[in-house]
Amino acid sequence: MISTPERATTLQARRLGIDTRQEPIIYLRADSPVCRSEGFSALSRVLVHTEHNKIIATLNIITGEMLRRGQIGFSESAWLRLHLNTDDNVWLSHPRPVQSLSHVRAKVYGHSLNKSQFQEIINDIVDGRYADVHIAAFITACGDDKLNDTEITALTQAMIDSGSRIDWEEPLVIDKHCVGGLPGNRTTPIVVSILAASGLTMPKTSSRAITSPAGTADTMETMTDVSLTLEQMKQVVKQEGACLAWGGSVRLSPSDDILIQVERALDIDSEGQLIASVLSKKIAAGATHVLIDIPVGPTAKVRSQEAADKLANSFMTVGERLGIKIQILYTDGSQPVGNGIGPTLEAKDVMAVLQNDTDAPQDLKQRALTMAGAMLEMSGTATPGTGSDKATSILETGLAWEKFASICNAQGGMKQPGEASYLYKLMTEKAGRVESIDNRLLAQVAKLAGAPIDLTAGVEIHAKLGQQVHPQDPLLTIHAESSGELNYAVDFLESHPDIICLTSEVTDT
Amino acid sequence: MISTPERATTLQARRLGIDTRQEPIIYLRADSPVCRSEGFSALSRVLVHTEHNKIIATLNIITGEMLRRGQIGFSESAWLRLHLNTDDNVWLSHPRPVQSLSHVRAKVYGHSLNKSQFQEIINDIVDGRYADVHIAAFITACGDDKLNDTEITALTQAMIDSGSRIDWEEPLVIDKHCVGGLPGNRTTPIVVSILAASGLTMPKTSSRAITSPAGTADTMETMTDVSLTLEQMKQVVKQEGACLAWGGSVRLSPSDDILIQVERALDIDSEGQLIASVLSKKIAAGATHVLIDIPVGPTAKVRSQEAADKLANSFMTVGERLGIKIQILYTDGSQPVGNGIGPTLEAKDVMAVLQNDTDAPQDLKQRALTMAGAMLEMSGTATPGTGSDKATSILETGLAWEKFASICNAQGGMKQPGEASYLYKLMTEKAGRVESIDNRLLAQVAKLAGAPIDLTAGVEIHAKLGQQVHPQDPLLTIHAESSGELNYAVDFLESHPDIICLTSEVTDT
Incomplete structure (x- = not known):
């Protein structure tokens, strides 16, 4: 007994307006006949077709009433990648296994990858065939110094080839x-x-x-x-x-x-x-x-x-x-x-x-x-x-x-940089000379304050290495766009007193 | 100027019925004041509090009309972990940075981890503090033989300690x-x-x-x-x-x-x-x-x-x-x-x-x-x-x-195993003796057919190594619960003729 493929069921596209960043997500009702006929379940990778495009997306199953029967929901990235309009017809099928994931596994097992293997991986990533967990595995497998120079060269070339390349027609750029x-x-x-x-x-x-x-x-x-x-x-x-x-x-x-x-x-x-x-x-x-x-x-x-x-x-x-x-x-x-x-x-x-x-x-x-x-x-x-x-x-x-x-x-005109509404100033309690500044912890404070997503958030430094400070001199000011973020950055600052260290002796100036 | 923490805004919980498996996801409107005041954005990790519980969840921002102002949506895993009821009050804050992720990074950089580091990682995973990409990085960083026996012992102990342990009060189990x-x-x-x-x-x-x-x-x-x-x-x-x-x-x-x-x-x-x-x-x-x-x-x-x-x-x-x-x-x-x-x-x-x-x-x-x-x-x-x-x-x-x-x-009574509705039989075209069977590819066919999620799906084998077969003898039968999966498994089978290899000479029996 050999089954013949049924004519694929079409579904009506609905933009759900859910921002899932780069990972395309689609939403289907649990009682959707297409889940049954294709055997899809939560987190299945699904090939989504329109008349003109197709993408691989991750499936989230809906048990509530967010969608009517016959509808399919799209995250923003999925909707935009497919250039959809409301009620456009789409249909679903199984994507082929993503072959380049076997190269990622080979890398995990310590093998070197060649040019065409990196090309397959990068092309699949650009075409949206990797879920975020796959990308995380690829990044981790290449972590530290696990790529040799030949591999870095191949990866670089693959990344160049995945997009546009500009020729300025100048001998020196x-x-x-x-x-x-x-x-x-x-x-x-x-x-x-x-x-x-x-x-x-x-x-x-x-x-x-x-x-x-x-x-x-x-x-x-x-x-x-x-x-x-x-x-x-x-x-x-x-x-x-x-x-x-x-x-x-x-x-x-x-x-x-x-x-x-x-x-x-x-x-x-x-x-x-x-x-x-x-x-x-x-x-x-x-x-x-x-x-x-x-x-x-x-x-x-x-x-x-x-x-x-x-x-x-x-x-x-x-x-x-x-x-x-x-x-x-x-x-x-x-x-x-x-x-x-x-x-x-x-x-x-x-x-x-x-x-x-x-x-x-x-x-x-x-x-x-x-x-x-x-x-x-x-x-x-x-x-x-x-x-x-x-x-x-x-x-x-x-x-x-x-x-x-x-x-x-x-580029379109010069803008005036804004100002953050929430500030916190850290003062010295004693006199001394600035002996060390921890770049990493300071960057962490700025990120907790909201940088870089909040453009005006960050840290302003008032004392550099070797500088003499006096009690109640400001060492730094935290800038934030929300009180929540400010408090969070201040908490971190207070639990890390070593971010800026002063010499212990008091020096007269 | 030091800001004082505002009284956190409460939000009304809504079960959206979205199955995202183990990763808890929450959904907030882009114009939600709490996004602004706390500086949350798409994929932020957010600490969600109820009167009795708290979890870390991943935020998906909604630009559509799925939620009213003042509401917060929950995926199934987030809803169930928090034991919520409709319209329960919840409030949000920034989670502390997950310290154990620094151990995961140390592992990526080739360092050995000790017992307490594995304990912190495993406890954070069980408490839902890792997004799926973090878990993927941990798994990949420990991939191949990157854990020595001391580390495997520590990881095993941490995994035991993360849950219940049964004592049967028997000398030999x-x-x-x-x-x-x-x-x-x-x-x-x-x-x-x-x-x-x-x-x-x-x-x-x-x-x-x-x-x-x-x-x-x-x-x-x-x-x-x-x-x-x-x-x-x-x-x-x-x-x-x-x-x-x-x-x-x-x-x-x-x-x-x-x-x-x-x-x-x-x-x-x-x-x-x-x-x-x-x-x-x-x-x-x-x-x-x-x-x-x-x-x-x-x-x-x-x-x-x-x-x-x-x-x-x-x-x-x-x-x-x-x-x-x-x-x-x-x-x-x-x-x-x-x-x-x-x-x-x-x-x-x-x-x-x-x-x-x-x-x-x-x-x-x-x-x-x-x-x-x-x-x-x-x-x-x-x-x-x-x-x-x-x-x-x-x-x-x-x-x-x-x-x-x-x-x-x-255990609750014996059930009768079911039967798949869709079958496909692969016949030999020639006579011969079965020379090799590829376990991996055969497992792949069974998975493409829907196993293990579809319980009755899989592959039935009719010829073992060394067995003599004749033209039109069945080699295997694919079982599937949907035509989509059956077709997919058949496609794969047809593109991998080496799954079962026969000796080339024709033998009389």
């Missing part, structure tokens, strides 16, 4: 990236402004924060529009020689944006995936020369020179294999940079440096100038040894600020 | 476990019946299938009730000396049941977690002596004698450290056991052996007798070398069947 872990290290907008003002092409796309309180895209978003289409971005770069856009909206390395969502939930950001994430974005964005800033410090992401060298070597090797010139810059990672941590607070520091305010944070300015100088030399725009002076002159004559304002205007 | 990977290897109900008939205490709790088409609990469920409370189980064992229950309903090692859900989605079942899963269940169930059946074969879970020895050593070491006597039995894992694969089809094989039917599968019978014999000797019930004969006599005189029927009656 420069870019930079900081591997992070240093709160407030927001040099990018300053460096881009200096280099573009010197005539270089620097179409900068940045990601949002993964595990930190702010990414450059989050910070730039407080000052201008960063969600540019590829066409808009090309227009801005054509006009200004540079842009400061969010990479996610132009589908450069779109798998990276999906991986980052889950990495953030897991708070895992491994070396191999870091390199693949950075270089896939850079190469897809058309860069030919990239400076990698690696801050090194006891509480930075990279904690020792040995670890920094290992990371640098992998960056160089993978860059070379993919035909991109990489230069590494090691920087001091012992304390936060600038005064602010969090999108808006960092934007204020950036503005102060670009506008040559007298109270602009000098550490942020110096870092940006060192970096811009190295890149001017790397690109041949300045002769060796003269880059930093040239960068200083462009910044201090106001050319960099002018360029920054032009870029923001070209 | 015997149990068995098969590490799986061999479809149809359903010896347990037969072995339990023989040993209980011989007077031994064997309170058997089994799990449902992780990555296979049927677990013993799934199979037993087609014949009697397996969801016993601890009290019911104790009553059955007091009366019959044995039971055949599902472990999940008595909260023995409850973390195991949660881990298994995610392991199934990932199709990952690592060595360390396998041992911890098995031994935590056995020790919590009060066993003192455990026989571990390790089938070895090219397409079984354990593929080589070397891998079997490694697994056996870990089992022995961990067992000894936890004060339980382990004996290992290696068995032939080169082909499925019995005729059926899938809960109901395996139940029919079990019944046939117990009832001494003339067409009962002899391979299943022999395996069960070997195992029961070894256990009779291990427990001192039979002198060395006589166990197998004693077991055979108990089975063939009908004492084992009598005991099985008594156990089923004590």
Whole structure:
């Protein structure tokens, strides 16, 4: 007895307006005949067809009255991926087993993966064939140093191939990236402004924060529009020689944006995936020369020179294999940079440096100038040894600020960063000199306060390493958009008195 | 300016009837004031309080009209965990960061975890503080052989401590476990019946299938009730000396049941977690002596004698450290056991052996007798070398069947296994001798057909290794409860002609 396939039952699509982020979810009644005929149950992976599209989604079974018989509910991501309209007909079937999951399992078992295996994994992720738990397993299996340089190269290439790739038709397109872990290290907008003002092409796309309180895209978003289409971005770069856009909206390395969502939930950001994430974005964005800033410090992401060298070597090797010139810059990672941590607070520091305010944070300015100088030399725009002076002159004559304002205007106009409503100031109880600052715990306070999702949330630092403080001097201020988050950040601060340590002896000044 | 915590807003609970399995999900309107005041966004982890309970849940934001203002929606698991009634007042706050996730990250980075770290992880999982992606990361980080014996021991102990533990007040409580990977290897109900008939205490709790088409609990469920409370189980064992229950309903090692859900989605079942899963269940169930059946074969879970020895050593070491006597039995894992694969089809094989039917599968019978014999000797019930004969006599005189029927009656009555409505028979096209059978692919066919969730679904095998077949002889029959699943299993079968290989030469018989 051989059964013939029945004509698939069609269902009427209903937008339920449930935001489940990237994972597409569909909702069916438990008594839906299609559950019975296809054998679907809670959390089944289901292939959803429309006349023009299909996606794999995760099924949630409804036992209540949320849907009528014959209806199927969609989460926002599922609805948008399928370009649905209310009451559109859809039908369901079993997806084929996702073959590339066997590569993920092979990785768990310690096997190396080759180029085509990474390609299959990344394509399936971009096409929405992985549930979040599968993505979590892939990220974890590649964690720490479980990818060798050949694998990182293959993963990077697969990530590039999964999206658009821009050709600027320029012989030299420069870019930079900081591997992070240093709160407030927001040099990018300053460096881009200096280099573009010197005539270089620097179409900068940045990601949002993964595990930190702010990414450059989050910070730039407080000052201008960063969600540019590829066409808009090309227009801005054509006009200004540079842009400061969010990479996610132009589908450069779109798998990276999906991986980052889950990495953030897991708070895992491994070396191999870091390199693949950075270089896939850079190469897809058309860069030919990239400076990698690696801050090194006891509480930075990279904690020792040995670890920094290992990371640098992998960056160089993978860059070379993919035909991109990489230069590494090691920087001091012992304390936060600038005064602010969090999108808006960092934007204020950036503005102060670009506008040559007298109270602009000098550490942020110096870092940006060192970096811009190295890149001017790397690109041949300045002769060796003269880059930093040239960068200083462009910044201090106001050319960099002018360029920054032009870029923001070209991206849709300059916005004024907002202000948080809820503040908490931490005062010293004793006199002393600031002996250590824990970057990780400070970043945690800023995240608990709501950064980066709440743009004005974060931490403002009033005392840097070596600075003399007196009783009742402010050490830091927490900014939050809600009292709940403020209280939560304060609780954490109070239970971690080591975030800022003072020398015990009292010093007269 | 220091904010004072506002009095938390209460919300009215609504049961949405959405089955999200173990992960508790709550649903809030995007314009809910509590989202604003607490800074919650899509996929935030939220602490939900009632007057008597609290849980951590994952937030889904609703932009549609599914909820009125002031309402909060609950998935089934969230609703049941909080013991809610409609319109109960609940309020929300930020959960503290889940500290044990830092141990999971440490494991990803290759560090060994100690006893208290495993305890914190397991307690947080049982208390629902992990989202599914966190559980996926934990499982993956412990994958392959990434847990050493000390860690496996610590994990096992933590899993035991997370639930109830039964003391039978008997000096010798015997149990068995098969590490799986061999479809149809359903010896347990037969072995339990023989040993209980011989007077031994064997309170058997089994799990449902992780990555296979049927677990013993799934199979037993087609014949009697397996969801016993601890009290019911104790009553059955007091009366019959044995039971055949599902472990999940008595909260023995409850973390195991949660881990298994995610392991199934990932199709990952690592060595360390396998041992911890098995031994935590056995020790919590009060066993003192455990026989571990390790089938070895090219397409079984354990593929080589070397891998079997490694697994056996870990089992022995961990067992000894936890004060339980382990004996290992290696068995032939080169082909499925019995005729059926899938809960109901395996139940029919079990019944046939117990009832001494003339067409009962002899391979299943022999395996069960070997195992029961070894256990009779291990427990001192039979002198060395006589166990197998004693077991055979108990089975063939009908004492084992009598005991099985008594156990089923004590558990709530014996049920008649059902029949699948959709069948597909695969015939040979040529004559030949069966040369190889791929256990893994065959298990996949059974799962695609709907097993283990559809109890009557699976595969019936008509030809074993070495057997002579003729054109149009049936090789196997697929059983399914829906045409969709049948078609899917048939598609897979047709695209994998190597599932059953015949010798190429035609032999006359």
